[in-house]
Amino acid sequence: MRDDLKQAHVQSAIAKASRRILPLIGLGYLFSFMDRVNIGFAALEMNSDLGFSATVFGFGAGIFFLSFALFEIPSSMLMSRFGARRWLARIMITWGFCATATMFVQTPLQFYTVRFLLGVAEAGYFPVVIYYLAFWFPKSARGRTISYFYLFGPLASVVLGSVSGAMLSMDGIHDLHGWQWLLMLQGLPAVFIGLFIWRFLPDEPAYAEWLTTEERAGLQSILERESAAIVPPARQGIIATMRDPVVIQLALIGALLVGTGITLSVNFPLVLQATTKLNAYEIGFVVSVSGVLAILAMVVAGRISDQSGSRFAPAIACALGSSAGIVLVAMHLSTHITVAAWLLLSCCGWSQALLFAAMWPDLLHPGRLALGGATIGMVSQIGAFAGPYGWGLAKDAPGSFTPALWGLAISTLVTASLFTLLMRNTRVSRRAQPLPIERADAAAPDLGQQPDPA
Template sequence: MGQVDGVDGVAVLRRASWRIIPLLGLAYMIAFMDRSNISFAAKTMNADLGFSATVYGIGGGVFFASYALFEIPSNLLLERVGARRWIARIMISWGLIAAAMMFVQTAWQFYALRFLLGMAEAGFFPGVILYLSLWFPRAARGRAISRFYISGPLTRVVMGVLSAWLLALNGAGGLKGWQWLFLVEGLPAVLVGLLVLYALPETPQSVTWLTPAEKDWLAGQLAADAPVSARHGNPLAALRLPVVLLLGMVGLLTTCAYYTFTLSEPQILAQVTGWSMASIGALVSVSGLVGAAGMLFTGWLSDRSGARLPFLLVSTALVMIAYALFALNGGLALGLVAYVLFVASWGSVTLSVWMLCTDLVQPRNMAVATAMVNTMSQTGAFFGPIGWGIARDATGGYHAGFVGLFVVQLLALGFVVGLMRYRHGQR
């Protein structure tokens, strides 16, 4: 992507990256925090409100049910309304609902607000993936998505420290620590949503910071690498595409296991290590840096090699091994090894899924395909935490849950192998 007809392609993509990715990355950081911060609130909130592990698991999972239910309609509306307006709407509404979590007093209020939070946020992530596919050609897309996506693991750096500090405000202003957590971590989404409405560029053709020649170059690059596939334009047709179905099943199983773990992560780490919540927060923060490094490395090397599937295969297998090590319950050292393996590898799993989706699906099908893959993924995240909570209440520990996560990840590995065989047969 050097000089072509007087246009420096590298400079064009670099300019686009700086104009787009930091803002979207900040938005995703807040989204990840607002859907996951109940993991830090859980211990004191559950004790204060009398919630069992099953109640907490249902509340954790119901977010993903509404998220999945409204995913495709949201992405179709994004195409019609435009990314800037729709992403801003998503952020403002979810920020208000996330902050309102501070008022929860009963299990049904907990369920209702988590359901509304998922409905408000639906379409954000696949909408951003669709948006990035309109700006970055395939040869640069892995790096673009990874630079946006590292906000997920980097959120751990912020959330680990901030959440522990907010919980320590317990009693200040007559509020519990977990109420301060929801309030302070929820409202920034409203402010960033307003910033998106003002600052996010709509399309390459609409901006003033690219010349006409640069716009033509970018349009030509995006048209040249469009995958060859049948043209479908409705959700049911997209679901029948084998690539969408296989990627959706990988997403369903891996996301099921991931969010099941994440929504109980501080409690799991406290049991494994015996450390205080402040120390657990510091550990989660450090893990975010490890996860970000793994994700950036995957995006860079997969673009450089032109291969995506080997990274998906290896990272899925490594996460499976991490769950197996947790299930062994071998003490502090083995638990920390399992945790490092998990945080270093999981980002590469989900990043590879999305890189493959944007590589293998025709651009005109992208809105439906990305929404469908994410819908299937979030469906898995609904069932996992509920099953985990029921197992925890029944057994009093995490061993049975981790055996379940290992089995789920093993099934995901089987679908990855199936995807590799399908792609081999297409060549």
């Protein structure tokens, strides 16, 4: 009876945390993703208006991820000093202003500079979020939790595809180009989300006034037990973290996975335009549908990984599915097949990314998670920089997207191989501690007054 009561408290705590925290952080991720890749929709008009070549655009799109990578570790270290709530709010407010400032660029140098500053502003967001969620949700609920957070990424594709065509059609209003309206209207909301995070996001469970004493104790107990099951690092510090074999393998996977995903997200509107002759509204519809399907796929992938106790098998399957989708796009068989391949690629790519992120707290000790996550994020963003720039070079040389697509297909096959290698090498790949947690909404949350910030 006592154990049942304790589990009920844990269930209630997780349900409350899911409802209070995930929507706000998720909205931050939605605008984070939109402000990274909406440049792909802006390019439908911006490149011709400003005379940017594919190489100029690819370098500008990719340099964001270079600065993002360079400042990933410093940002995570500063988070430890200022706290998650304050630091996430700072990230969102500054990146909102930088994203909006992109509307004023006129030359390649200005484009590169603003994109670089946007990367500096946004650096650290994702590792800080994963670190933060690891101190709220136990392993047996983590796959679903991160899937609920991660689904805001494909939801961003739905929003982006739904509104971007209309925003581009605002060309000429108040003497602004359509792409300028798009960048402004999709950049400024991040500032307001940042202010809400500052006001309402608790730093940790101990400061969440909407949890009862029993809920806090039950949640902290299971989190401490899971933390103790992970072998602590023998040495701490940046150098020791960068030499950790698990961190190295996760970082290599991240570089390939994120590089491929960002390259496709930024350039796929242009691929559809060139290979299918769809207009901006039709391309937006395809992107929106792919986002909806990706949301469903991610929820399923998160639940499967929680129930099986392993992230690896579904991640490998998703990597192989992504490679198949890219190959079909590269073959240019027909408009219908190209669109269907993009839908497959979107579902597999987002699910693969979700499972990859869920591996971080599963495999890394809490004492290494902050710097380890920042290191993984840093290397991942180097891949995100190299991908779009390499894509531009590969496209400009032969004048076709095909060689670049084949290169990305090979990249996803290598990713699947690295997942397999990590599965064999890691010492922490066991099933989560049993906890009969149903859907996050199984326990009715406290819908009372939001707490004051800690």
